[in-house]
Amino acid sequence: MKKAIFILAVMFSVCMYPQDTEPTLEKVGKMVKATYFHENGEIAQTGYLMKGKLHGEWLMYDANGKKLASGTYENGTRVGKWFFWEGDVLKEVDFSDNRIVNVKNWNQSEVVSIDN
Secondary structure, three states: OHHHHHHHHHHHHHHOOOOOOOOEEEEEOOEEEEEEEOOOOOEEEEEEEEOOEEOEEEEEEOOOOOEEEEEEEEOOEEEEEEEEEEOOEEEEEEEEOOEEEEEEEEEHHHOOOOOO
8 A cells, every 4th residue: 555655646746747848728718728748749747727726637648648647636636536557557546635545456457358
């Protein structure tokens, strides 16, 4: 469990700061859509800000465009289910008031399909 929390903390600290390229900011209603980019031009993360705080769905990608994480913020606080992809493992993390309350690992190599 400590390893999972450490990995999540590192991922958040890396993902929450803009990369060397300038982000794009677009007003959408009462919110601002922010898109940050990797040095190679690929999208690093995208989401919304409201009154200067992270708000709504945020998506994070690696430099090759592969999704790393998705989740929701409410007024700068992580809430609900967040998903983190690490190779064949999908981590489902439940947040309540910005705190981790549950972590579930899903291993895609163990998925079984039934042919009809």
